[in-house]
Amino acid sequence: MQVTDLIKLNNLQLAGNLVSDELMLGIHASKRSGAGTEFEQYRHYQPGDDPKRIDWKLYARSGKHLVRESSTESNLHIRLVLDCSGSMNYEEAGINRFEYAKLILASLAYSGYRQNDQMSLYTLHNSRVETQVPAGQLSFQKILYALQNAQASGSWSAEEPKFPAFQQRQKEVLVLVSDFLQINEEWIRLIQQLANPRRDLVLFQILGDQEIDFTLEGFFRFKDLETGREMELQAEAVREQFQQASKSYLNTFEEEMRRPHIQLIRVRLSDPIAMVLRKFLITRS
Numbered sequence: 001m002q003v004t005d006l007i008k009l010n011n012l013q014l015a016g017n018l019v020s021d022e023l024m025l026g027i028h029a030s031k032r033s034g035a036g037t038e039f040e041q042y043r044h045y046q047p048g049d050d051p052k053r054i055d056w057k058l059y060a061r062s063g064k065h066l067v068r069e070s071s072t073e074s075n076l077h078i079r080l081v082l083d084c085s086g087s088m089n090y091e092e093a094g095i096n097r098f099e100y101a102k103l104i105l106a107s108l109a110y111s112g113y114r115q116n117d118q119m120s121l122y123t124l125h126n127s128r129v130e131t132q133v134p135a136g137q138l139s140f141q142k143i144l145y146a147l148q149n150a151q152a153s154g155s156w157s158a159e160e161p162k163f164p165a166f167q168q169r170q171k172e173v174l175v176l177v178s179d180f181l182q183i184n185e186e187w188i189r190l191i192q193q194l195a196n197p198r199r200d201l202v203l204f205q206i207l208g209d210q211e212i213d214f215t216l217e218g219f220f221r222f223k224d225l226e227t228g229r230e231m232e233l234q235a236e237a238v239r240e241q242f243q244q245a246s247k248s249y250l251n252t253f254e255e256e257m258r259r260p261h262i263q264l265i266r267v268r269l270s271d272p273i274a275m276v277l278r279k280f281l282i283t284r285s
Contacts, residue, residue: 003273007099013144016106022274023111023281077118077135077170080105080143083178084125085156086226092208095269098152100206101177103273106147108175113140121146126154155226157186177204180253188256201262208269214242
């Protein structure tokens, strides 16, 4: 399904469900299940199953030996982190970067929900880390609601970011979605602080085609989405300088991210979301 169509739905639960369903095509979903407390589904009795798990009342009605399966909570904690700085409002070819980022996180949240993973949601806004949804019951629905209502504004320029909420000992995956555009090295410093042997960092860097290739022609009014500063420039006059600066930054950032437990996924706004996430999930599996 095209990104523009997903955005037009204006319904992250439906969009996340559609992308998650598309992801499952060709990928085996190994849902964790066992004799938990939350009923999940029935399956046919197999040799070795505990006879006590057979639903005998259902057997009396159907004549089939069916075992009640219950979902069990995963020990894996998935932290979803959304960059809410103003530059995320960038739009190209009718696709808004912030909405694209929300779709990625909503789709991953849906997949995590199906896997019974623990999930929580955080935002980076005005140089602060804000907890939107802590891990717990109904976190999936709360995450979708928080994503639907999130807005991007201001700048991210934390010189010494602190993450007291991220201090824990269990194995976890932290998914951070941003453009990772920086003035100095604020993103690099932030990611270095987050790097941890017990934490896998997954970084989705979302960029527009023009932010990478810059093939514009003619005069344009360019606006800094974080400061509001504007200037008029002829694209041809700055193209070579822009392309060199963009290539240098992207190469430097990519090099810095070649560290243990860090996976950088560079995404263009023109990329179908299901394709991006399918490659990511196949790589992780």
